[in-house]
Amino acid sequence: MFNSTFNNFNEILDMGGHGIYVWSVYLIGISIIAISFLIAKKRIKEEHKKIKLKNASS
Amino acid sequence: MITAFIHKFSSPKSFVILTEKLYPFFIIAGVSMLILGWTWGLLFAPQDAVQGNSYRIIFLHVPSVIFAELIYFFMAVCALMHLVWRVKLAAYLIKSAAPIGAMITFIGLFSGSIWGIPTWGTWWQWDARITSTLILFIMYLGILTLHASFSNLEKADRLMSILVVIGVVNIPLIKKSVDWWSTLHQPASISVSGSSSIDPSMLYPLLISVIGLGFTLISLGILSSRSYILSREKNKKWVSERV
């Protein structure tokens, strides 16, 4: 069960000709999720900044 | 009494404090399970007899599609809470969950599309599942647009909740009717591996990726709801004190 189905790195990339589909899906999917995380973190930072500005002015 | 109880445990303040504590757990569990599930699925699970290696997209596709619907149901529960008990936090959660739902539905659609190229020879089929998922995606965007159109945010919250509740009634209807419609033209072109017959060596990594993606999305939800709550409640004392 835990023996790799593939013998070498090229086979992993190629996946019997389907590599381009499989890897592009994972690459794009993972990047979309990662970017969402980055956006969310950036928003929190921005909100903190706004609130700090407000606190300082009042 | 119920109202008092709900309001006590749904204050945005205690929600932010609680989720801040839970966040590290969810993100670590989510990411590590995703790494485990996907490595297993991509490198160690055996080839599919019919589809070859292209089926490995399933480990991203199926979890995404599952959460595309689950997030909508979560939003519907929140919408009911908002409409019945006027829980503010519920509306905040809908607003922060909707973009995540749209994102994961998009991933589900697009991974399915790419999977379709080697399997069916086309990236789009007028299949019941795909069509209703596309409609779901549009519904997410519609909810976001509706909320963005009103400057009175409390009003926007309530209108959005009404739409979400109506939408959740609509989802099974769409599924049923689209099923009915597509079987008219052709038998369902593909059934995603009849789940009872799936081999354990494929099933386990799939389950792990589902749970892993779930945890990851929860932690994403924690982040985005925190920023939204901060922006909505920025005039409240507790927010200024925390920052």
Next chain:
Amino acid sequence: MLRLIKSESFKLSNKLKAWLGPLLIMVLVLIAFPLSIDISQYDLDKFYFSIIVVSLLMTSFVATEGMFEEDFEDGSLEQEFLIEKDFYKLVLSKIFVYVCLIGIPIAFIGALFSFANGVAIGSFAKVFLLLSLSNLLLFNLFAFGNALSINKGAMLGVLSSLPLALPVIILLGRAIRSIQYGDGFSTIIILMLGIGLVMSAIMPLIISATLKTHID
């Protein structure tokens, strides 16, 4: 209730654009379709229905646009609220008036064009009944979309209510198939009638709550 139906039909019939416009659009779309294909090569009767269904969808959207906007903008909604305390009756009569004055004429035009394009004359009544019923469903749904978007333009209304209308479209397609092949028509009509009645009772409740949110 009678007062509302009277005043709504009086208002609508005095707005030429609002009730004649959709009828003309329906006709124009139905004319546009045969122009866009080479009619010598295709049997129009096979798929002319599909364009009737789509133009029905479009036209009923155009027709319901601004259904509540005017009353919201000029303050009539508030005045109505002071009399009735909710909008159930108002919405019910509005939808009734719109279906009678616009929905049924549109259905008639659709049915007329369908048999002008090679569909058997005998099915005229069937098509007319079917299109009228689907207009009842569509007007209810689009009224909801317009109530949500109120004065924010038709785009928002479409976006929020069109997904709800898709099952109706599928039902309609199925019914038209049954007309073409002559089986199970009455079952579908009864089903649509049932859905229509339930929807006409429930949708005004939801729309009423939506309008209440707007004037709040």
Next chain:
Amino acid sequence: MKLFSAQNITYSINENKLFHKLSFEINSAEGLHIKGGNGSGKSTLLRIILGITSPSKGSIESFNQDLKIAYLGHKNAIKNYLTPIQNLELLFNDVELNLAFKWLHKFGLSHVQDELTANLSFGQQKKLALIRVLAKSSELIVLDEPFVGLDQVATDQLNNFLIEKLSEGVGLVFTSHIKPMIECKVLHLGRNNA
């Protein structure tokens, strides 16, 4: 006779407080003049009294659920694609219509009664809208800036009408920048909620 009483009502939009902990009473045969600068929440307060808007906090108690209210807000609620006559016919039943036509005459709108309302001047439209309040029998009259746009003659007519109604035992709540000729209580908004 008490019509309404408000206890500690607070209203906020997007978490910004418009007014804070207001308490007042509305009685029949008594006028209440709500004053305040722009954006102090006068119109919102009227709408809360009417039950259209609900306050964020606090409560409004109404002592008569079937109270007949005549209201004119800053929106005229008249249809500008209809003539004044048609507008009145939409609003009133046959009995009330007589009184409504009398007001149309008093306000000097008879010569435009068959024009489209859209072609009427602002003041004329305002008068037409006011007839909704003037020709309906009611127990409480609620008006939002009723004197804006009216000429001196119409202002006097409206004042006289309101004074007469007050003496008949009708309650009155209104907002106005101008000091009216009516004896009434005054409620200042925007003083204590900065």
